[in-house]
Amino acid sequence: GVSKEKYEQLLKEMEREKEERNKLKNQYKDLKSYIDKDTADLIAEVQERDAVIESMNDKLKDLDELEKLEAELDWEKKQRRIDEAKIGELRNAITQDKRDIVADS
DSSP: OOOHHHHHHHHHHHHHHHHHHHHHHHHHHHHHHHHHHHHHHHHHHHHHHHHHHHHHHHHHHHHHHHHHHHHHHHHHHHHHHHHHHHHHHHHHHHHHHHHHHHHHO
């Protein structure tokens, strides 16, 4: 049979193997939790960026709206100037008509 010393040596080696396996298992667990945390952080970061991009897009839409509004406002102002000019011409014409009427009578 196997000598007692040999048997004890085998037992010790098995014990060492078990310890090594446990150490590796723990390292794996640590690595996994580290990677999981990293992954979670990355996902959170990506979601944050998405939110920023979303809000920037909204702001850009608002700016587009603003530009449209400004263009409309400019057009309205231009129209008003044209109308004011027409009113001015009409006033002048009316004043001239009054003068003519006064001169005729």
